[in-house]
Amino acid sequence: MIYFIWTAIVIIALSMVALLYRVVKGPTPSDRVIALDSLGITLICLVALFTILVETSFFLEIILLLAILSFIGTIAFSKFIEKGDIITRDDSR
Amino acid sequence: MTILANILVIFFISVGLIFIAVTAIGLFRLPDLYTRAHAASKSSTLGVMCILLGVFFHFWLNEGHFNPGILLGILFLFITGPVGAHIMSRSSYLAGVKPWKGTVRDDLKEEFERMKKEQGIK
Numbered sequence: 455m456i457y458f459i460w461t462a463i464v465i466i467a468l469s470m471v472a473l474l475y476r477v478v479k480g481p482t483p484s485d486r487v488i489a490l491d492s493l494g495i496t497l498i499c500l501v502a503l504f505t506i507l508v509e510t511s512f513f514l515e516i517i518l519l520l521a522i523l524s525f526i527g528t529i530a531f532s533k534f535i536e537k538g539d540i541i542t543r544d545d546s547r
Numbered sequence: 548m549t550i551l552a553n554i555l556v557i558f559f560i561s562v563g564l565i566f567i568a569v570t571a572i573g574l575f576r577l578p579d580l581y582t583r584a585h586a587a588s589k590s591s592t593l594g595v596m597c598i599l600l601g602v603f604f605h606f607w608l609n610e611g612h613f614n615p616g617i618l619l620g621i622l623f624l625f626i627t628g629p630v631g632a633h634i635m636s637r638s639s640y641l642a643g644v645k646p647w648k649g650t651v652r653d654d655l656k657e658e659f660e661r662m663k664k665e666q667g668i669k
């Protein structure tokens with residue numbers, strides 16, 4: 455079981471390297487944001503697997519926290535790309 | 548019993564690993580933003596859901612405590628993953644990111660031009 459978890463962590467780390475290539479090279483900013491969203495999701499997987507590895511359940515709150523932060527970041531960046539600002543004022547509508 | 552639980556955990560984590568690896572290969576190889584968003588939203592959402600299910604079963608069946616926080620995380624990821632990718636690709640279309648050269652039809656383009664003509668923007 456321990457060896458299986460380590461193999462899984464190595465595979466996820468390799469896929470994070472492939473996503474980092476897209477973050478560095480991506481032609482448009484939207485590519486980078488999508489790749490960063492996927493990096494957040496792979497980070498959630500890493501936290502879950504390390505939780506099995508160290509045999510504690512204290513880190514399980516981090517999963518929900520990372521999911522919420524990744525979603526808020528994606529929404530903020532997409533609104534910035536579409537309109538040019540993130541929080542619109544009432545009189546500019 | 549513990550062997551059955553380990554088989555269940557290893558099955559779910561392996562399926563999740565396959566989908567995460569497919570996500571990385573898709574973002575590495577696909578030609579433009581929309582196909583990359585397609586790969587990133589669907590397969591990474593399913594992969595992280597399978598891995599979290601495996602971790603949930605490990606803590607429930609091997610360690611013996613039921614953790615509803617992981618189930619809440621699975622539900623949240625299932626709702627927000629495709630929504631995030633949809634909003635991202637829509638905003639990048641409105642910002643003018645061109646699709647791949649081999650694209651056959653573009654239905655949103657006519658709608659977009661009609662909308663611009665009606666509102667008189669640009």
